[in-house]
Amino acid sequence: MAHEEQQELIAAVEGDVARLMDEHRERRKDWYFHEFVPWEQGRSYIDEPWDESQASVRPEVRTALVLNLLTEDNLPYYHLAIADRMPKGSAYDRWNHLWTAEEAQHAIALRSYLLTSRNCDPHELEDDRMATMEVGYDSPYDDPVALFVYTSAQELATRISHRNAGTLTDDEVAYKVMARIAADENHHYLFYKGVTQAMLDLAPSVVLEPLHRVLSTFEMPGIGIPEFGKRAMEMAKIGIYNLRIHHDKIVEPLLRDWGIADLTDLTPEGRILQEKILELPKQILRGARIFERRYGVATA
Numbered sequence: 001m002a003h004e005e006q007q008e009l010i011a012a013v014e015g016d017v018a019r020l021m022d023e024h025r026e027r028r029k030d031w032y033f034h035e036f037v038p039w040e041q042g043r044s045y046i047d048e049p050w051d052e053s054q055a056s057v058r059p060e061v062r063t064a065l066v067l068n069l070l071t072e073d074n075l076p077y078y079h080l081a082i083a084d085r086m087p088k089g090s091a092y093d094r095w096n097h098l099w100t101a102e103e104a105q106h107a108i109a110l111r112s113y114l115l116t117s118r119n120c121d122p123h124e125l126e127d128d129r130m131a132t133m134e135v136g137y138d139s140p141y142d143d144p145v146a147l148f149v150y151t152s153a154q155e156l157a158t159r160i161s162h163r164n165a166g167t168l169t170d171d172e173v174a175y176k177v178m179a180r181i182a183a184d185e186n187h188h189y190l191f192y193k194g195v196t197q198a199m200l201d202l203a204p205s206v207v208l209e210p211l212h213r214v215l216s217t218f219e220m221p222g223i224g225i226p227e228f229g230k231r232a233m234e235m236a237k238i239g240i241y242n243l244r245i246h247h248d249k250i251v252e253p254l255l256r257d258w259g260i261a262d263l264t265d266l267t268p269e270g271r272i273l274q275e276k277i278l279e280l281p282k283q284i285l286r287g288a289r290i291f292e293r294r295y296g297v298a299t300a
Contacts, residue, residue, distance in 0.1 A: 205270030
């Protein structure tokens, strides 16, 4: 029954999807990765094999850039996750193709920067790409509403991670590349957040269960990347993405923007879920404080 309700809701807000896609096209400006990459720095890896001494970005930030790139490399699986759960030929289907086309430039731009600037081991990067894509990615959320809640949080988290990584490079070119990619992620976040908002406006009690399920189990889609845990820990320690950021920049803003605390006309089950959702920031913040004490991470 819950799945049928979600399918009905997806059909009911298709007009909003078309409107939000039109707004996205008007808001986002096309850009070209070749205008950002420092091609003049390029040298032959055959004539001059890579050595870490050639890198200009410190190791832990290079780790973040590579992890972000490998996450972007799994785009075909993200496309499939949406395509499998949305009506063929619908506004959702059209959006998925547009979104995929825009997202595809991110990996191209970041890989071009890393290879041209010699801020990665090219053999290791390709080996990791192969390993990552052989594992692939399968969304843990089979229901369509949960998928939109997840993409809202994930696109916002990706925007924050890309932006912070670019800032910490202390490299003007890297900063511009990551800022441009982060701007795209923000446009995509606004779309997904808007679709979720449309569903909340129409049937809040239907949305609250998948919303609670997603935000209470949220993970970035890079868990299949070799040494993901170790790399993610490095990013957390230097403040690119960690529980404090997740609390301050993702969960609290989403709950505020969606007006979760102000929802009324809920079923009894919906009111219980509303209370559980509003408790999530406190739980995340407790975890953030434990992490910060354990590793001596300063808060902003």
